[in-house]
Amino acid sequence: MSEGGVQGTVAEGFEGVREEFDAVFAEGITESGAQLAAYVNGQQVVDLWAGDGMAGDSLTGVYSVTKGAAHLVVALLVQDGLLELDREVASYWPQFAAEGKDRLTLRELLGHRAGLIGVDGGFSTEELADDRLLAARLAGLRPYWEPGTAYGYHAFVIGALTGEVVRRVTGRSIQELYEERVRAPYGLDFHLGLPEALESRYLDVLPMRTTPEQLAELRADAPAPDSLMAIAFGLNADPPTDLVELANTRTVRALGQASAGGVGNARGVAAMYAAAISEVDGRAPMLKPDTIAEFARLYSVGTDVVTGEEDQFGLGFQALGVRYPFLGEDAFGHGGAAGAQAFADPASGVAYGYVRRRFPFPPGGGSVENDRLAAAVVRAATA
Structure with a gap:
């Protein structure tokens, strides 16, 4: 385990990637633990990894990075x-x-x-853990806007909704298909349903550290309880959903809910995206070029009606070529609430995974x- 300094190897x-990771660590950003892997x-x-108690194979909650694993399964289907x-x-x-909701298409849902x-009124943590329960509760409800007319981040439920479609067609859950078609064949250390035997490698997610000024800023920016933001992120529940508690709840990890319940490390998430676009261990890429183009192409753009921010989505994945201009237009992946990021960039052949243990300020x-780490990887890959 790391005793504070950067450990690991680079080709x-x-x-230059190690130098950038060293610099990030020296600035205190990764002092509580972070990992970086790339293919x-x-x-x-x-x-690479750094931070007290962090090892290269340590596992932690990766939040919405999970959506990438779930929607890789959808892309395969x-x-x-x-x-x-x-x-x-x-x-x-x-x-x-x-x-x-009768006319909403799978494309629009994604x-x-x-x-x-x-x-x-929100969901309890126990309810959020269970995709089947979420899907059953949501199916009969009136949507918060006319389906198809706007886009807004379905933070905790998108995997339950797309997962129910998968289950209806295949008779299997997204978690089961991910295990069978993605995780097990490649031995990925990225789990939608963490086995009890691997719990000893799990490191709890840690809350952000804030100054009094930062805390005041967070409180001032808190959404109204009846806002779309509060509804999507469970802030309308009693008590409000605690993201730290969510990842650190064994039931959530065990069931691996497909929106935010995944557990992994940088090696695992980077290897998944490598297998999606590249030959790995003699296996052909999981996704064909036309599938990648379909799912990575910009589809939902502009102002997200939930977050109020500008964002860019393909189908199930974030379209990351706009956020990171050094990536190609077909780059696809998904970030996670504690600051994680994972993506594939077919243009450079890069698959990237970054996982951190403590929430950043501002959260997201x-x-x-x-921005710095991914740029350093792509710069080295294309030199």
Whole structure:
């Protein structure tokens, strides 16, 4: 385990990535633990970690990075011809048609356009752990906006909704298919359902450290309890959903809910994206170029009606070529609430994974150090 300094290895030509990771650590950003891993054309070139108690194989909650794993499964099923993007969700899942949702397509659902972001009064942590329960509760509800007319981040429920479509078609959960088709064949240390035997490697997610001024800023920016933001992020529950508690609850980790319940490390999430776009261990890439183009193409853009921020989504994945201009237009992946980031960039062949243990200030997926770290990886890969 690390006693505070940076550990791990980089391939020849990637020394600049280690220097950037060293600099991030020296600034105190990763003092509570972080990991960085990267592949280029299916070969691992970066494997670094730092922070007290952190090891290269330590596991922690990765929040919405989980959405990338879940929607890799959906992409595979579309590629197989089992799911059709422009078919109505209700044709797979009849109960979903209630309250004016009958015309919403799978494409629109994947683009966060359903308007089905939560429930009045919120969910308990135990309810949030269970995708089947979430899907059953959401199916008959009236959406918070007319489906298809706007997009807003379905933070805790998108994986339950798309997962129910998957279950209706295959008879299997997203978690089961991910294990069978993605995690197990590649031995990935990224789990949608963490086995009890691996709990000894789990490190609790830690809350952000704030100054009194930062705390006052957070309180001043807190959304109203009846806002779309509060509904989507469970701030309308009693008590409000605690993101730290969510990841650190064994039931959530055990069930691996497909929106935010995944557990992994940088090695695992980077390897998943490497396998998606590159030959790894003699296996062909999981996704074909036309599937990548379909899922990575900008679909939901502009102002997110939940967060009020500008964002860019493909289908199920964040389209990251806008956020990170050094990536190609087909780059796809997903950040996570504690600052994690993971993506594949077919243009450079880079697959990237960054996981951190403590929430950043300000909170949010893909914390700011990723701008520097990801740029250093791509710069080395394309030198």
